[in-house]
Amino acid sequence: MKIIIVGGGKVGFYLAQALKERGSDVTIIEHNKETCRTIANQLDISVVTGDGTVQSTLHAAGAADADIVAAVTGRDESNLVCCQTAKKIFGTKKTVARVNNPNNVSALRALGVDTVVSSTENIIEHLEREVDISAVRELIPLDGGEASVVEITLPEDHELAGKSLMELSLPQTCNVVCISRGGHTLIPRGQTKLHGGDILLVVMLSHSVKDLRRALRIKN
Template sequence: MYIVIAGGGKIGYYLIKTLQPYKHRITVIEPQRELCEKIANQLNISVVNGDGTSIEHLTESELGKADIFIAVTGRDEENLIACQLAKRKFGVNRTIARVNNPKNITVFEKLGVDIAVSSTSIIADLIEQEVDYSGVRTLMKLKGGKITLSELVITPESGVINKKLKDLNIPKDFILISVIRDDAVIIPNGDTMLSEGDYIIAASSYTEQQELKEFFLG
């Protein structure tokens, strides 16, 4: 796989080191000559001393042959422009951009960037996944955070204990994926009866996660 990276700072440098063991062909575009020399000497890859938003320098990197373009400069606007050029001018199938301001993630995705990555958002999501909000824990977010996979533990106070799923009138926007009881994973159907201590894995929209909690836990 051929990967072009715009930005040879700390993130770009360690990204290259991480990717190298997988035997990818990598080229980096970096405006600071001293960083270019460091990367070329230490990592032994192709380096273009230039601007990732310049068609001339993108052409020099043979971007038209790339499978993936990754923009990890310290400026969101440069990463967005570079990804748009890679996609529209050079026909790169997959673009990934570093986003310093998490509020820009939606904008990047609407403007054609395939994956917008914010370290701030990643850390916040990891923290949220580890926090149990009164019996509900977020396991994963999908579709840009619009869909949430949640883990719920049926408590003694729950109104669903000893009731079959077909009798519960579960809202249509909730999808019950599995029930974990002791060491067994149960694929639920209408006759599945919930018990105290069951772990439920369910999907819902992020905005309805609270309603999901209220339905199963009260």
């Protein structure tokens, strides 16, 4: 997953570090040249020097190919402009903005930012969840991202083929609502057996994605 982080302060640094450890392709945009050198040396990631609200800087960072642009500077206005530019100009799939003033949360959401978060812990938790869920295809985010409707395609030679749903250790917070098989759709029951090539439609709480991946033997 390609993630661009705008802002190389403490929040951006620790966020980049956490995401890099999870195998994400991380790029940081930071206006301070000395900070850029420090980040590049310590984290060994791509760093672009410039203003993240400027179209040319986002282009240089690869915004057109980014799965997520996360703006985590200390200025809410800059974070908003960055997210809007990434979404409208480059078609970035998901934008995340750090908000420093709680009074601005509703405004940023109303102006098109996909996810607005406040604390460093919340930002890291949210983006780590996005990385986890990248193993499946999110169709519809629900309740501000707390839940999701996701699609999972099982390989033809999947090791669980022939197993029934009741034999799997599926999290209680996940519900397989339908299975597409050979052009037909069926509503599964506990005794329904999985086939290779099945496409599962699952409604789940987003925090349970790791358990779902583990139960279905989904690799990174």
